[in-house]
Amino acid sequence: MARDIILALDAMGGDHGPETVLQGAELARSRVPTTKFLLFGDEARIKPALAKWPKLAEQSEIRHTDKEILGTDKPSQALRRGRDSSMGLAIAAVKAGEADVAVSAGNTGALMAMAKFTLRTKPGIDRPALVSMMPTARGESVMLDLGANTESTSENLVQFAVMGAAFARTVLGLERPRVGLLNIGVEELKGTEQLKEAGQLLRQADVPMEFAGYTEGDRITQGEMDVVVTDGFTGNVALKTAEGTAKLVAELMKRAFKSSIWSKIGYLFARHGLRSLQDHLDPNNHNGAVFLGLNGLVVKSHGGANATGVSTAIGMAIDLASDDILDHIAEDLKDFEGQVGLAEAVGAQ
Amino acid sequence: MARDIILALDAMGGDHGPETVLQGAELARSRVPTTKFLLFGDEARIKPALAKWPKLAEQSEIRHTDKEILGTDKPSQALRRGRDSSMGLAIAAVKAGEADVAVSAGNTGALMAMAKFTLRTKPGIDRPALVSMMPTARGESVMLDLGANTESTSENLVQFAVMGAAFARTVLGLERPRVGLLNIGVEELKGTEQLKEAGQLLRQADVPMEFAGYTEGDRITQGEMDVVVTDGFTGNVALKTAEGTAKLVAELMKRAFKSSIWSKIGYLFARHGLRSLQDHLDPNNHNGAVFLGLNGLVVKSHGGANATGVSTAIGMAIDLASDDILDHIAEDLKDFEGQVGLAEAVGAQ
Numbered sequence: 001m002a003r004d005i006i007l008a009l010d011a012m013g014g015d016h017g018p019e020t021v022l023q024g025a026e027l028a029r030s031r032v033p034t035t036k037f038l039l040f041g042d043e044a045r046i047k048p049a050l051a052k053w054p055k056l057a058e059q060s061e062i063r064h065t066d067k068e069i070l071g072t073d074k075p076s077q078a079l080r081r082g083r084d085s086s087m088g089l090a091i092a093a094v095k096a097g098e099a100d101v102a103v104s105a106g107n108t109g110a111l112m113a114m115a116k117f118t119l120r121t122k123p124g125i126d127r128p129a130l131v132s133m134m135p136t137a138r139g140e141s142v143m144l145d146l147g148a149n150t151e152s153t154s155e156n157l158v159q160f161a162v163m164g165a166a167f168a169r170t171v172l173g174l175e176r177p178r179v180g181l182l183n184i185g186v187e188e189l190k191g192t193e194q195l196k197e198a199g200q201l202l203r204q205a206d207v208p209m210e211f212a213g214y215t216e217g218d219r220i221t222q223g224e225m226d227v228v229v230t231d232g233f234t235g236n237v238a239l240k241t242a243e244g245t246a247k248l249v250a251e252l253m254k255r256a257f258k259s260s261i262w263s264k265i266g267y268l269f270a271r272h273g274l275r276s277l278q279d280h281l282d283p284n285n286h287n288g289a290v291f292l293g294l295n296g297l298v299v300k301s302h303g304g305a306n307a308t309g310v311s312t313a314i315g316m317a318i319d320l321a322s323d324d325i326l327d328h329i330a331e332d333l334k335d336f337e338g339q340v341g342l343a344e345a346v347g348a349q
Numbered sequence: 350m351a352r353d354i355i356l357a358l359d360a361m362g363g364d365h366g367p368e369t370v371l372q373g374a375e376l377a378r379s380r381v382p383t384t385k386f387l388l389f390g391d392e393a394r395i396k397p398a399l400a401k402w403p404k405l406a407e408q409s410e411i412r413h414t415d416k417e418i419l420g421t422d423k424p425s426q427a428l429r430r431g432r433d434s435s436m437g438l439a440i441a442a443v444k445a446g447e448a449d450v451a452v453s454a455g456n457t458g459a460l461m462a463m464a465k466f467t468l469r470t471k472p473g474i475d476r477p478a479l480v481s482m483m484p485t486a487r488g489e490s491v492m493l494d495l496g497a498n499t500e501s502t503s504e505n506l507v508q509f510a511v512m513g514a515a516f517a518r519t520v521l522g523l524e525r526p527r528v529g530l531l532n533i534g535v536e537e538l539k540g541t542e543q544l545k546e547a548g549q550l551l552r553q554a555d556v557p558m559e560f561a562g563y564t565e566g567d568r569i570t571q572g573e574m575d576v577v578v579t580d581g582f583t584g585n586v587a588l589k590t591a592e593g594t595a596k597l598v599a600e601l602m603k604r605a606f607k608s609s610i611w612s613k614i615g616y617l618f619a620r621h622g623l624r625s626l627q628d629h630l631d632p633n634n635h636n637g638a639v640f641l642g643l644n645g646l647v648v649k650s651h652g653g654a655n656a657t658g659v660s661t662a663i664g665m666a667i668d669l670a671s672d673d674i675l676d677h678i679a680e681d682l683k684d685f686e687g688q689v690g691l692a693e694a695v696g697a698q
Contacts, residue, residue: 109534137597147533150541184496184585185458192499192582217589221597230586233541236533237583238590240566245594248486248570252629253602256622263622270615273608277601 008090008099011041012068013106024310026053040086078110094296100321105301119294128293136223147236154197164227165209170323180215180225284309288316357439357448360390361417362455373659375402389435427459443645449670454650468643477642485572492577496585503546513576514558519672529564529574633658637665
């Protein structure tokens with residue numbers, strides 16, 4: 001963690017404007033005070049907001065552009081016209097080696113498309129994956145792919161497992177994370193051909209992870225696995241379904257506490273205790289999805305994140321860059337490929 | 350709803366034994382008093398339990414068997430050895446026309462395999478689907494397939510949509526249910542080829558439903574759609590993820606209310622209001638998954654369901670049988686196929 005990180009920040013992304021992004025940057029900077037920032041966006045809006053945070057201003061350099069990617073822009077439009085936008089320039093700074101990692105709260109589809117086009121996938125990796133943290137009964141788990149791809153082969157899934165394990169080692173600080181493949185049952189015979197093949201390959205794996213077989217949707221939130229591996233379609237649906245369900249329960253709870261004078265009084269008494277529940281489920285405390293598998297790190301912050309949320313995503317970006325996660329992934333994959341090659345040569349059925 | 354329903358009940362299925370199953374049957378009977386029951390299972394256990402419910406006993410006939418399917422039995426074992434089990438005989442009674450619908454709280458895999466083998470799919474339907482209700486912010490939505498199949502073609506998805514719409518008309522009492530395909534975005538270009546093809550076919554559809562395009566995981570619980578259509582793999586993961594998330598939130602809420610003397614007092618005040626939240630999310634109030642698409646109706650009750658849960662599933666079974674849902678599905682599918690045939694003849698691009 002000794003290396004000083006230079007972070008390329010898309011100051012224009014997100015629903016709440018540069019003020020919230022910069023406030024989040026200052027929060028993150030106060031935790032890792034050696035971090036330097038390249039701020040991409042409209043100088044006329046960034047400068048006055050930055051004036052509030054003199055220390056951040058000192059460690060920042062504004063790179064002006066008046067172009068920005070809109071929430072409504074399609075990935076193809078972003079690719080054609082977005083290179084000199086705040087998002088495009090932040091990614092380009094990583095490509096050029098000027099920054100160690102880029103963070104944007106802008107349009108996810110556009111960010112994925114531009115990151116993939118500019119940075120390309122790492123040797124040995126066929127597809128990037130979108131990785132994030134999920135709150136569980138035991139803390140947090142890592143889950144991927146959350147939607148970088150629509151379909152995945154068994155090889156993709158194996159690469160996701162290796163990337164996810166490296167991610168869990170860095171972000172959760174685990175030596176041998178437990179890794180599970182998301183399936184519709186835990187028996188070996190369940191699931192698609194891709195899953196069965198991926199399971200077979202991972203059972204032979206000797207990289208720093210414990211492959212624990214299949215897991216199921218209701219076990220994600222139990223925290224049974226440190227890393228849940230799935231294809232981007234299923235992962236995206238599962239993530240959004242979990243978000244929707246948590247929101248539904250919160251909404252019903254709000255209605256319940258408003259339903260009578262007694263429950264309103266009850267809320268006043270229980271308020272403090274309920275706070276920890278809200279904190280644990282607050283998406284701002286789990287914010288930050290990472291595109292792993294590219295020649296460079298790109299972190300997506302949720303568009304609706306508040307300053308705390310932005311600082312969570314920036315903090316994750318700093319951790320991953322400091323820990324040289326991309327190098328770890330490359331080593332693990334090389335090890336793993338060597339073993340699979342060997343197994344094939346020996347003659348796996 | 351004039352027809353008297355004869356219901357084949359697997360009295361041995363479920364975690365709580367015949368007593369709970371029969372108590373649930375009595376609850377359902379008290380709501381639709383004309384229902385007759387064929388009770389399959391161990392007479393020595395059923396008889397004493399039935400003695401508690403004289404009216405149910407009067408309207409029931411016990412069909413003794415000392416064989417039962419265990420929770421650990423594989424579908425293949427059930428197929429080989431389970432025909433004269435309480436579950437196998439209940440399904441056979443539907444096949445023989447002795448009963449209008451079968452209900453079991455036993456092993457899901459075994460029930461699906463035996464139902465499919467014994468009843469076969471209806472003409473025009475390639476694959477059966479597992480259908481159930483999901484609690485939403487607006488009430489309940491229908492969702493399918495929840496795991497009868499591992500993979501689905503576009504034709505399967507279209508058939509699921511037609512079946513799900515018929516189900517929503519019966520169970521939710523809607524004339525033109527809003528039907529959505531579960532996807533990872535709502536734009537027409539999103540998703541797998543199967544989804545895009547299914548979307549195209551459904552856009553041309555003129556059956557009693559409103560095809561509303563794509564929907565996403567976080568919109569399921571908002572109740573945006575009356576019917577959410579997806580493949581069995583994604584549906585199973587989404588359902589279990591929603592269950593797991595609701596359980597996590599409930600667990601965290603319990604911890605929050607126990608965290609201090611103040612929150613314990615708060616709970617006492619709010620208890621009554623929180624009851625409605627619990628009721629809305631209690632799986633017993635949404636119990637009952639139906640295998641649709643076979644030549645006969647089979648309803649799965651959750652193994653852990655209490656008597657209320659069993660009565661919910663039996664009530665759904667009675668509604669579906671009374672409404673001749675299988676005939677409605679057959680008619681809708683015929684209509685739909687006619688239109689697609691026409692569209693193809695006219696030359697859809």
